[in-house]
Amino acid sequence: MRNEDKKIPYDKDLVFDVRGLKTYFPIYEGTFKKKKVNDVKAVDNVSFNVRRGETIGVVGESGCGKTTLGRSIMRLTEPTGGEVLYNLNGKMRDIRKFDEKEIFDFRKEVQMVFQDPYSALNPMRKIYDSFAEPLKAHGIETKEDLLMVMEDRLRRVNLRPEFIYRYPHEFSGGQRQRLCIARALAVSPDVVILDEPVSALDVSIQAQVINLLQAIQKELDLTYIFIAHDLSVVEYISDRIMVMYLGHIVEYADSEVLNKNPAHPYTKALLSAVPIPVVGRESKRIVLEGDVPSPIHKPSGCPFHNRCPQYLGDICKEKVPEFKDLGGGHKVACHIYD
Ligand code: SF4
DSSP states (O other): OOHHHHHSOOOTTEEEEEEEEEEEEEEEESTTSOEEEEEEEEEEEEEEEEETTOEEEEEOOTTSSHHHHHHHHTTSSOOSEEEEEEEETTEEEEGGGOOHHHHHHHHHHEEEEOSOHHHHSOTTSOHHHHHHHHHHHTTOOSHHHHHHHHHHHHHHTTOOGGGGGSOGGGSOHHHHHHHHHHHHHTTOOSEEEEESTTTTSOHHHHHHHHHHHHHHHHHHTOEEEEEESOHHHHHHHOSEEEEEETTEEEEEEEHHHHHHOOOSHHHHHHHHTSOOOSTTOOOOOOOOOSOOOOSSSOOSSSTTTTTOTTOOSHHHHHSOOOEEEOSTTOEEEOGGGO
C-alpha cells in the first residue's frame, strides 16, 4: 500500500474528491520568453467532491474557469497544485501521481464530451473509424465485437446503426452531439464530464439532448459533471450545483435549494436572468455593472467586490471571504454571512 492510500479514508460512494485544486497558466516575457512575469489563475483553490450516480453542475460566465476545471480533473490540462483524488479500483488516489497504466484505466472510466460537436469528430474519417480507435485501445479488436458495441451505443442515443458508415458532415448539429455522446459511452465509462454539451445547439434540440442524457444516466448508472453557462439548463439536470466566478467556487448547494434560496450576490444575479415560464410573472433582473476582471490581475479580497450589488465596504475589498456552512450542504463564500 502506498503512503498516500493510508491517509485517505475510503468512501465507496465517493468518485472524485478535489482538494485545493489550482491550475495556472504562466505568462512569459522577454526576447526568448524565458522570464515568467505572472500567471493566469484559471482555477484557484477549488475544493469539491462528486458522489457516485449524481449529477454535479458547474455554472458561471465564460472565462470563469469551468472548462479548465473539467480538463484539470481529467488531466487533459496539468494542474499546478492541490489534489484530485479519484476512486480507482477501490482506492482514493491522486490522479497527478497515476502511472501510465493507471492513467489508461482512469481514461476508460472517465470520459469527456466537448462543447463543439463540429470539431470533436474528424471530418476525414467515417464514424466507424472514430469509434474504433478508443475501442481497439481498450481491447475490443474483432470487427464483430466492434460493430456490436457501436450499434448498441448508437441505439442508446436514438441514432440508426447504419450511421457508422457515414462521414460527420452528413449529420446535423444535434446528431453530431449525440454521436459524440455515443463515442464517449463506447468504452463503458462510470463518469462523464459534459462540457457545455448543448450550448452549440438550437434551443429545441437542447431539450432533446438533455432528456437523452438523463435517460442514459439512469440506464447505465452514470455519474455526470455537467458544465454550462446557462443556469436554467444546469438546474434542470443537476442534483448539486457549484457556482464559479473568476476561478473560485463562490457557492454550492442542492439544485432546488439554490433555486429557491440563493445566498451569494453573484448567484442571485445569475438566477435573475433565468426567464420564469409563468404568464404574467417576471423576475426582477439584477444587472451587474462592469466587466469580469482579468484572471491575471484579480481584485483583492472578494473576487466579486468590484461588481457586487451588495458590496459591504472595506471588508469585501480587503479580506477573502471563507466558506460559511448554511446547513444541508449549502455553502457560500461571502462576508454577508460572517
Ligand atoms: Fe459582495 Fe462582499 Fe459578499 Fe463579495 S463578500 S459577494 S463583495 S457582499
